[in-house]
Amino acid sequence: MREELEQRYNKLRLDALNSANQVLDDPNIRLKLVDSGTYAAFKQWDKQPDRIKDWNWPSALQEWKLKFPKRFEAAAWKNNKLAGLSLGRPTYAGTGLRLDYIEKAPVTDIRLVETMLVALTAYGVLLGANHLKIMHPVNTTVRDYYVSFGFTYLRGQDCCIRRL
Structure with a gap:
């Protein structure tokens, strides 16, 4: 099963x-599922000093693969270089899709949030979700950036939400 x-x-x-x-x-940007090639490319920017968060993507994704079969996962590649990663899952009630982790490579010019929102929206529609959430913005600048895409910040849940 x-x-x-x-x-x-x-x-x-x-x-x-x-x-x-x-x-x-x-056309130089491609979204793909996370695979062993992604992990190898991730090691190139894993310990960069410019990283805002120090997420261990290989470990996190393996854990999520076991817990959340309905998860959202995507690796963004630009000119065959890993430009970003994201990971999410349906909400507990199953009515929405949440984005829990998103990280852009330290040196890239990709517009990662916009790119991932296209994929997240497509997956949310396929799941029958009626809203998207971006969980726990890392700071107010990032939170305000999400709001610029039509999201509303919910302080009590520390997330940004947008209806589909």
């Missing part, structure tokens, strides 16, 4: 990423 769930939602994740790739304006 677990394997069937993983396969079913992996297909939906791929469909969402393929849809997002068709919509993106820059």
Whole structure:
């Protein structure tokens, strides 16, 4: 049963990423599922001093793969270099899709949030979600940046929300 769930939602994740790739304006940017090549590329910027957060993506994703078969995962590549990673999952009630982690490579000019929102929206629609959440903005500047995309900040939940 677990394997069937993983396969079913992996297909939906791929469909969402393929849809997002068709919509993106820059042909040099590709969204893909996270794989061993992603982990190898991540090591290139893992310990960069410019990183805001020190998330261990390989460990986090392995844990999420076990816990959340419906998870959202995406790696953004620009000119064949890893430019960003994101990870999320459906809300507990199953009515929304949340983005829990997003990180841009220390040296890249990709507009990562905009890029990932295209894929997150596509996946949310496939899941039947009625809203998106971006959880725990790292600071007020980042929070305000999310708000500029039509999200509303909910202080009590420390998240930004937008209806689909």
